[in-house]
Amino acid sequence: MTPNSFSPDVTPPEFRDIADLPAAAMAHRLAGMRPADAIEILNDLDIDVAIAAIAHLPHEQAVRLLDQPELRRTGEILEYLPLHLAGSFLDAMSADRVTDIFQELEDPTRTRLFAILGTETKAALKKLLHYPPDTAGSLMTTEFISVPAIWTVSRTLKHIREVERTRETVYAIYVVDPETKVLQRVVTLRRLITSEPDAPIISVGRDEKPVAISPLTDREDVARLFRKHDLLAVPVVGDDNHVIGIVTVDDVLDAMTQEMTEDAYKFGGLEAITKPYMEIGFVEMLRKRGGWLCVLFLSEMLTASAMQYFEVELEKAVVLALFIPLVMSSGGNSGSQATSLLIRALALQDIKLRDWWKVALRELPTGVALGALLGIICVIRIATWQMLGFYDYGPHWMLIAATIAAALVGIVTFGSLSGSMLPFILQRLGFDPASASAPFVATLVDVTGLVIYFSVALIFLSGTLL
Amino acid sequence: MTPNSFSPDVTPPEFRDIADLPAAAMAHRLAGMRPADAIEILNDLDIDVAIAAIAHLPHEQAVRLLDQPELRRTGEILEYLPLHLAGSFLDAMSADRVTDIFQELEDPTRTRLFAILGTETKAALKKLLHYPPDTAGSLMTTEFISVPAIWTVSRTLKHIREVERTRETVYAIYVVDPETKVLQRVVTLRRLITSEPDAPIISVGRDEKPVAISPLTDREDVARLFRKHDLLAVPVVGDDNHVIGIVTVDDVLDAMTQEMTEDAYKFGGLEAITKPYMEIGFVEMLRKRGGWLCVLFLSEMLTASAMQYFEVELEKAVVLALFIPLVMSSGGNSGSQATSLLIRALALQDIKLRDWWKVALRELPTGVALGALLGIICVIRIATWQMLGFYDYGPHWMLIAATIAAALVGIVTFGSLSGSMLPFILQRLGFDPASASAPFVATLVDVTGLVIYFSVALIFLSGTLL
Structure with missing residues (x-):
């Protein structure tokens, strides 16, 4: 074989x-x-x-x-x-x-x-x-091995052999106080089989506080704990410190996979779906996608209002309209980058909630630099088209180029800043930072971006085009 | 305690x-x-x-x-x-x-x-x-327990006690042919301690082919295998079926976390970064974000070209410009939804590459329905604003509303279709489907969306506004 x-x-x-x-x-x-x-x-x-x-x-x-x-x-x-x-x-x-x-x-x-x-x-x-879904309680099982602290290693091993078939894992043994049933220590099977048979079980392994969780611990925190301590199982204890169940690593792997899928859906602007793609019915699919799509659409309607407000300027200088998609999408893109960076930084606890201002101080110059980069590209493009005669932006083409470049700096900076702050705001309000979605950030930046764009245009072009 | x-x-x-x-x-x-x-x-x-x-x-x-x-x-x-x-x-x-x-x-x-x-x-x-990064070879360790098939249970246990300290895991024992060293069976410590001491090790556990991987197996496939078989460790075998190492579940958890981060970055339109946010230097941050941002910006420039092409129409009916951000963002949003759905479906292997046409057949009616939904909302909005006198869209406001609604159906359908097909195309070309990013989909849909929008306008409005 x-x-x-x-x-x-x-x-x-x-x-x-x-x-x-x-x-x-x-x-x-x-x-x-x-x-x-x-x-x-x-x-x-x-x-x-x-x-x-x-x-x-x-x-x-x-x-x-x-x-x-x-x-x-x-x-x-x-x-x-x-x-x-x-x-x-x-x-x-x-x-x-x-x-x-x-x-x-x-x-x-x-x-x-x-x-x-x-x-x-x-x-x-x-x-x-x-227990609510997404908590340790919903992941845990009640089939674990627990023995009183007064037992010996050999008696524990004998017990394991007897009950092994009905337990989810036997690689962690929970040693409890014989009177109060309070969890005292976690002994691994690995340590157990290398210990003296007559030694008391409580003497086996390192003398350290057992890592334990509450049934209400969030499953993301459970996964983080498994990674941090390289666990195969973790005891779930109630308020009285009695072990009420365990969570095993295979369930954590499954939960992480689900979490990955949910986070990807959220970031893509979808409601959570647990079924495989092909099993989602037509109506359910419309509901899961249509809800957010409508919310985003209604918010994005503000762009139409903003443009109505600037209609006079738009009629005077239609050339401004040509660059609206370009300028706005750059804001959305830089925002979506910043959001995905910060969602993960918060999920990995590389950054704490209280560090928001440090992030803002980093995103500000980053946004300015990135916006300037795109601005330079855009000026080169307009100048090239103008000089080679591909398109005629009119006598004020240099002013137009300057307008767009300046707007890009403003919009990309705003995109980076708001995209990076959104996960913090969500976490502060008690939501999952991963609920921030790329379409949501883009919508947020689109509306503001238009206002920035036309305001910059008014400053640069009034007296000439406007 | x-x-x-x-x-x-x-x-x-x-x-x-x-x-x-x-x-x-x-x-x-x-x-x-x-x-x-x-x-x-x-x-x-x-x-x-x-x-x-x-x-x-x-x-x-x-x-x-x-x-x-x-x-x-x-x-x-x-x-x-x-x-x-x-x-x-x-x-x-x-x-x-x-x-x-x-x-x-x-x-x-x-x-x-x-x-x-x-x-x-x-x-x-x-x-x-x-071994390349992201493969089983880069995750594996060489410290495992392997014993010849002729040993007994008690001899194996004795061996485990002797070498336990230097091994990454002792919960899986790899039984190899004493002559050829080929892997014959995997015995768990759990089975071992419940077996008769004198039984031959090869008789312990279920008589089934050991699950094994090659050192070049992708780490995502490794994680999938751990989930599928609820493994704590998996042997890595070379071409000659000798065990050359093992991958343990703690390394898989770490790899999955890294994968989650990388996927989130990719979907947000960023290059992979392995450092924590605060440790990324300013220049490195600009490089990781600026690269994709420039590529997207250059692609999005096609929107300016498209609009230049339709400039005559735009000058005749500036009202069309008002709805450009609204219509285009809806295409991007529906595309980003479809992409995130399909990235996960492919990652979870709910859907195989060859099923792309089934997905296309589902996304087509979904896109039409979602587009129609947004179209109806938009018609209601325009009608309300017109009738209540919030804004005057001119004498042809009904035609304008119809234009935008029809364009929404076309663009949202195109967004859903192209967003769902992109992960398939990437996988077919040998890339990770998760490389599809929300900004990329949005850019793709923006350019095409503009062309759809103005083409629909030409059909509906020529003779009146155009």
């Missing part, structure tokens, strides 16, 4: 004909595969074929597949499975996964499935369901 | 006065902290104070801190430490970290430090340094 190197995007040939097999034979083939591969096949099958295949799988295998967040349509699958099967699967699945599934189920299926759960599953579910 | 819940953004009071201590006392305090906390303090200290503190730390602690990628200025620290200390630290650090540091060092420091390394470190470094 040789390892197969990873090649994305390719379905191995032996997997392709599986859809035509009878359910039992299909189940047999699926059971022999790596779970992740079996899931890819199940996701591609018609829903009733997938359900039949899962019903024919050995219990343990079925649970293993249903437990993976990558399996799509799990709610539907459980809904249409024979009720006793669905119940026994749900009871055997990990609590965090069952919670995710119930969060997406709708009544009456939700009530019907809840009724058949075992007492323990019901209790765990009730506890986990009340 | 009670666990401290995670609260970002706050430095505990006891850490604040540490900068004023003499180096030895400071080292003593740092040694007692969690490594991640000690690193935060070191990052905030003046460089020579940080170097003195590290020189005073016990060897093992210093190595532990230097081993963390979160420690900044490590190259500088090693450069100014006494040479014998730097050498002994580097030899004890993990190979992947040493590689990262050497990648950033410049001559003559690089050559000077390389000369003092031990033979083993030198060999590992030479091997790791030749």
Whole structure:
């Protein structure tokens, strides 16, 4: 047997004909595969074929597949499975996964499935369901290993061997006070197996405060903590410092991927969508995109008002209109650059909220320099066109060029400044700084940009063109 | 001892006065902290104070801190430490970290430090340094546990206990053919400790092909594989199926964070920057932003050319100019939405390259519907302003409203279509689809949008205004 190197995007040939097999034979083939591969096949099958295949799988295998967040349509699958099967699967699945599934189920299926759960599953579910999404509570599972501080290393190891099958991870062991149940220390399995069997568990590992989080910790902070301390799992403690669950690194990876997608959507000016692109319905797609598009459109209408205000100037010098898109887009572009820089700087905590003025002091000269750069390019362009006779900007072409260059300095500076301050303002108001979107910044800069442009024109051109 | 819940953004009071201590006392305090906390303090200290503190730390602690990628200025620290200390630290650090540091060092420091390394470190470094960044090879480390297939469980456990200290992870054990050294199976520590001590190691765990990658696998694919199979580590195999290293989940988390930042920068229209915002010099900042800004500016100049072409129409109907920013920005906004949707869909492999036409078939009606929505809003606005006497669009105001509405349908459809196709085109050409930026899409749509706008105007208004 040789390892197969990873090649994305390719379905191995032996997997392709599986859809035509009878359910039992299909189940047999699926059971022999790596779970992740079996899931890819199940996701591609018609829903009733997938359900039949899962019903024919050995219990343990079925649970293993249903437990993976990558399996799509799990709610539907459980809904249409024979009720006793669905119940026994749900009871055997990990609590965090069952919670995710119930969060997406709708009544009456939700009530019907809840009724058949075992007492323990019901209790765990009730506890986990009340945490808001995007918090540690919604990521956590209740299947962890915790032992009293008076146990020895060998007794702990024996306990791990007994309960291993039902725990999400055994690589971190939570040592609690035998009386108060307060978390005292986290011992890694790595340290455990290299320790003396008779040593008390509390003596194993470094004597340092355990890293722990609250169930309400934001999932971005959870990810940051995992990166900072190179964790595989982190205990979630309640107000009384009892361990109520753990978050494992695989859930953090999934949460980060979701976060990446949400941030990309937000920055692109879209509402969050959790479904894959092809599964988003037409109406839902219109709603998720249309909402922001309308808000931006209504705001951008201010540009029409601004231009109406300057209509007299515009009629006197139509040549000014020629450069409106160019000048305005430069402001939007520099703003979008500054926003993306600062969104990440705040997310990585390279910069704190209180440092906003330091950023403003950096963006000011940066904006001026970038605006001047574009201004010079624009002057060269106008001069070249004029002198080579490509276009005639009129007798005052030098004044026009100067107007546009000066407006560019003003607009690019304003774009950089407002683009960089927007994430700070959002964070200060309690929003996610990543909610700042490129289209929003562009709209903000467009309206102001027009005012700057025409004001500069009035200064430079009154007495000649205006 | 009670666990401290995670609260970002706050430095505990006891850490604040540490900068004023003499180096030895400071080292003593740092040694007692969690490594991640000690690193935060070191990052905030003046460089020579940080170097003195590290020189005073016990060897093992210093190595532990230097081993963390979160420690900044490590190259500088090693450069100014006494040479014998730097050498002994580097030899004890993990190979992947040493590689990262050497990648950033410049001559003559690089050559000077390389000369003092031990033979083993030198060999590992030479091997790791030749892999391109962003590949598995650049993330991997050579410190893993591999055992011959003929060993028993207890012999493997004994081996793990002996070498544990020098290995990046012991939670995955790589079982290789005793003759050919080819990777045969991956056994988790979890399975190992629950197996019979006398069982052969090759009988432990599921009989499935090990998941493995090549050193040239892209880091995004590596992250996808970790998510898919819920891995803690993955073996990197060469052409001969020998294990040459492993990538661990903590490095994947760091790589994903970097990827998030790079993608955000790219989408915002910036070149990749790896430094924290405040450490980017003024000139470097101008270079990273000015390059793209100039390219976009030069492209956007085509809007001036387009408008020069339509100057006659513009002079006849200055009212058309009023709506140029509004109409054009709507195209840019819908394009940026579509681009961010498709960048993520391709990154998550929800959609394959060959599905581009399915996407185009969805974006076409979506764009028409969104454009119509904005068109209706715009007609209402013009009608309201006209009837309430806020502004006089002239006797042909209904034709003008129709022109703008029709142009919006065309431009938003074009924006959605081109915005969604751009990531496909980039991927087809071998670029990262995430290189598509909001400003780039906006520029693309601006130029075409102007042509659409004036063409529609010519159709609707010739004979009346034009």
